Amino acid sequence: MKVAFVVCEQALMTGVALPLEMFYAASRHRVRHRHQNNLTLQVVGASQTSTLAGGLRIVPDIGFEQADQADLVFVPPLWGTPWPVLQRNQTLQRWLARQYQGGARLAATGTGVGHLAEASLLRGRVATTHWYYLDRFARRYPDIRFEGHHFVTHDEGIYCAGSINSQTDLVLFLIEQTYGKEALALVERQFMHELKRTFSTPYFEPGGAIHHDEGVSLVQSWVRQHLADDITVTALAMLLDQSVRNFSRRFSLATGESPMEYVQRLRLEHARELLRDTNLTVAEVAEVSGYRNPAYFGKIFRQKLSLTPGAYRKVVRSKVFAAG
Template sequence: MNASEHSKLVVIVAFPNLPLLEIAGPGDVFFQASKMVYEKTGVESAYKVIVVAADRSDQVVTRSGIVISTPIKRDDIQQPIDTLIIAGYNFENPVIETSDFYQWVSETYSKVRRIGSICVGTFALARAGLLNNKNVTTHWEKASRLNREYPDVHVDSSQLFIKDGNIYTSGGVSSATDISLALVEEDYGREIAVSVARHLVLYLKRPGYQSQFGDLLPEPENTTFSKIQEWMIANLDKDLSVEQLALHSNMSPRNFARVFLKETSLTPAKFVEKLRVEMARKLLEESDLNMEQIATKTGLVSLVSMRRVFLRNLMITPSDYKRMFRTSRSEVEFA
C-alpha cells in the first residue's frame, strides 16, 4: 500500500495574530506520531499537516511576530480532509467577517471525520453553527463571553479539552498539544501516543484531571458586593457566615443571600469557599508560608479541609499545585 492510502490529512486553519504554539504544538505532535507509526508498522506518512490562513492570505503573522507561510489556500485542497482544526480567533476581523469563511467551516464539517478548535477557536465553531447543545470548552478568560453570545452552547472552562461526538474543543494555548495527543491516541492507540508524549517530554494526561487554572470567582458588578469582597479578603480567617456578611452589609440574611446569588451566580457560602481557595493558591505561588499557616490564614482551618476544598474546586491537591506553580528561590540562579 502506498503512503496516500494511510495518510490522514490534518488541516490547521490559522487566524492572524494567533500564538505560534497553536500551530507548532499540533504540527510537532502529528510529525512525531508519523515517525512512531512508521517505526512500529512500516506505514509512512501517517499524518500530513497543512496550515491555511483563515483570510486566504499567503502568510499568517503570529502574535510573537514569527511568520508562517501559507501558500495553499483552503479552496485548493484536493485530498479529503480527515481532521480540521481551527487555531485562534479574531473577534473583529472585517476581512474574515465579510467572507464565506464560516459557511466554509460548516460545509467542510459535513465532509470531515472530526473537527476541533484550540483556545478561542471555539468561537469560530460556534459562529459556524456547529456547537448548539454541545459540551465545549475554551480559554477560561473568554468562557463567560462564549456563554453570553451563544447561550445554546454548554461551556465548561475547567477542562483542557472536551470531546462531544466528533467535535473537540480545547482550553488555553498549551492545550493544543493535549488535544493533538488525544487525537493520536484515538487513531493509533495509547502506545503510540505515549511514545510521542515521552519523546516531546509532554504529559499524555496532565495531573489535576486536566483542569484549567482560571479565576474561580466572577467580578462583582455591584459596588456593595465589591466592598464586601474586600472586607472578606481582609477577614478570611474570621466567621464569614451569611449572618455576618449580611450584618456587615446592613441587610437581612435572607435578602443578602437572595441579592448576592443574583449578582454573582454563587451562594455566599460557595463564594467564600472559592475566595479562600483563590487566596490560598496565591499564597502557595508567592509566599514562604507553610501549608498549615496558609490553611489558617485563609480560613480553611486545617490541611485536611484545605485539601478537600482544593480537590473540589481545582481538582488538584495544594501540594501538587505548589509544585506546579511555584519556583523555589533556591532553584533560581541569579547572574
C-alpha cells in the same frame, strides 16, 4: 489520514506548530516500525501570507478554496480580543462548516472556538474556551452549552480545548486513537517530560476515553486521590453500590479500559512525575504510587515505557536540567 492546521491573523503559532510536530513524530514512529505512513499534514489559510500573533508571518501550504477534505482540522487560539478576527474570517468559518459536513473532526483551542461558534457548528452542543473569555462567549452564544469546569469537551466529532496545555492532552488522546499506545508513549517521551500535566476535567482522561457517566467520573476522581492505597475492583464497585460485574462493564463502556487498567495507568503517570520531579528512591516512588513490590513496579514500568525507572529518570533529568 489528512490533518489540516488553520492559520489566520492573531493566531498563536504554538496552537499550530505543537500539534503538527506531535502528529509528525507519531507518524515517523509508524514508519520506523515498517508501517505505511499515510499521514498528510497541511497548513491552510485564507491568503498567501498570514500574520500571526507577535507579527510572525507564515505562508500556508494551500488556500481554503483549494484544500482537500481533511480527516481532522486544528483551529488555533487567538491572541488578544477575538471579536474583530471572528467577524472578518467568514471564509474560514464556511470552510470549517464544509469540512465538518464532509466528515472531518474539528479541534479548536481557546478563543479559536469562536470560529466554530460563528460557523453555527456548536448550537446545542457542549463546548469550552479560555477561562478569561468564557462568560463573554456564553453571553454572545447563548445557544451553546459552555462548560467552565472542563478543560476539554467533545460533542459529535467537535473537540474544544480551553488552553494550549489542554490542547496538548487532547492531541495525545487523538494520537493514541490514530496510532495506538506505542506511538503515544513515543510522543510523550519526546514532548511531555518537561511538562507537568494539570489536566483534571472529570469527563476526559488523557490517554483514556471521553464519556459522560458522572458515576464513573466520581470513581476516577476517587482513584486519583487514593493511588497509594490498596485498590480493588470490589472497593471501586462499592463506591457506586454496584456488583463487580455490572460496575466493570459500566466502567469499561465509559472509558474504554478496565478499572484496574485505569488504576495502573494513573499509578505509572504518577510514578513518572515523581521520578522526574523528586529525589525519592525508585523503591519509594513505587510505594507511594501504589506498588508494594519494587521488582513488580520495575517490570510493569519497563513493559509500558521500554525503560527501567532508573533509566527513565536519567533521560528526563537530562532534559529538565540541561544547560540553556
